[in-house]
Amino acid sequence: MRLYNTLTARVEELAPSDGRALRMYACGPTVYDYGHIGNFRTFLQVDVLRRFLRLRGTEVRHVMNVTDVDDKIIRNAAQAGLPIGDYTRKFEEAFFQDLDALQVEHPEIVARATANIPAMVSLIHRLAEQDIAYRTDDGSWYFRIARFPEYGKLSKKDFTGITDGARVDVDEYEKDSARDFALWKAPRPGEHHWVTDLGPGRPGWHIECSAMAMEFLGDSFDLHAGGEDLMFPHHENEIAQSESATHRPFARHWFHVRFLLVENRKMSKSEGNFFTLRDLLLRGYKPSAIRMLLISVPYRQQLNFTFEGLAAETVAVERLRTFRERIETTKWPQSSSHGMIGIESEIDEAARTAVEKFHAALANDLNTAEARAAIFDMVRFVNAQADAGKFFEANKPAVLDALCQFDRVFAVLDDHDAEWTRFTLDWAEREGRLDQATPEVLATRDLSDEQIEALIDDRKKAKLRRDFARADAIRNDLAVKGILLEDSKDGVRWKRR
């Protein structure tokens, strides 16, 4: 497949360099709060990448870090009067639950910063041996950017003017150059720290990713992913540290996911357009719709997240689910002759074309918009043929196969939405946040499947005695609670909106 590489600024072939597994590192969360939809856009796009690679038969060795120590964590944990481990555990757990709700595959390896301190310390030592890392009088360690001439090659920034001591206010307690960044931070009094032969302290954020990436993937590996904001300084610093230490290329391919806007504005708490995944679930939006929206706009494009768009994707997902159910459950006519002729083979042809286009679009720099268009083309064509009585039992495998391949990447067809809404409501109740749930969501909570089935049965009886007023009243009542009914020849189907 071909994928844009930030380092070379070109779309390039992506394949495992060892001919076996694609080794990739993706920057994970800092677990000091619940994840917001912007975070999840990045994780979802990385998920699309890894799912597509796997669909094509490429094995993936995917490492994701969890930053479970940093300034915010130390501060928040102290405020809460908790050890940092107790503070972060809850948010790390919540993060993985959110990934599950969004059907994001877990990486092969999850690397926690606090579990890999020795690797970081030893990497700093390697840099210190070359005088690239230096210690300041307060006991912190810094990286000497002047010693890495290629600094800026990823973000395309020119730092050629940077030399040792170039900054104006160098003083003996401070770093040698303003741009030099921290590798190891000395603790302030009472702060959580590790005692190591570098002195007491905690790792800088950048060294964490360098050390863990190389620990689990080797000095040189295939792909490094993250949000666009991480390009500078985080990823630039990772390159500087790693390549200075090993004198080998760090990651060959860099994958950066662009930010999303919310209602045309940057998402921020002050704008009032800041949403965690859980906020949206409490408002009754489905994880599948959120996933569909966040992956449907290609990763290099800014995506404008709107509630109107979210509602649209809810319908789009529903359409695909209805289609699959129709194909699977309808008793289709057997074909009259041996072998396929005419329209029968046209349907198989349409399914094959859809699969081809789907693969081609994703292989072309993960064009998810085109990929899904190919599937919708097939859905419309097949529905039309089926309405005209021109769909046969023999066509099922090809069409279902196309849907299956689509769903190995998009992962929206299996309906887990209601269980995650319920899960989120239970969480909100424990956290005292139930007031953030909309009345509709709360209403569905106390309506069990059995109660719904019973009401549907009442309605059926009313219809038989042609009491349409009563039947419609039941249907409307259920609709208000988010339950939609569909009458068909094969009986009544219902679903939660």
Added chain:
RNA sequence: GCACCGGUGGCGAAGUGGCUAACGCGCUGGUCUGCAAAACCAGUAUUCGCGGGUUCAAUUCCCGCCCGGUGCUCCA
């Protein structure tokens, strides 16, 4: 300020130097239905931010302007 990315129908968006400018949602009309829903059919941008230029031909390439976003600081 410097650098980078984008501006396509009511909304989200794909795409291309020249074929009817994808796809999803919405809206209008129709088929079906007790009525709906689902599904299908038809319609829904003479036009791709604005102004110039290159070209036989530009939404697509170049220049300028306007608007939005991002980076230069913690941030997915």
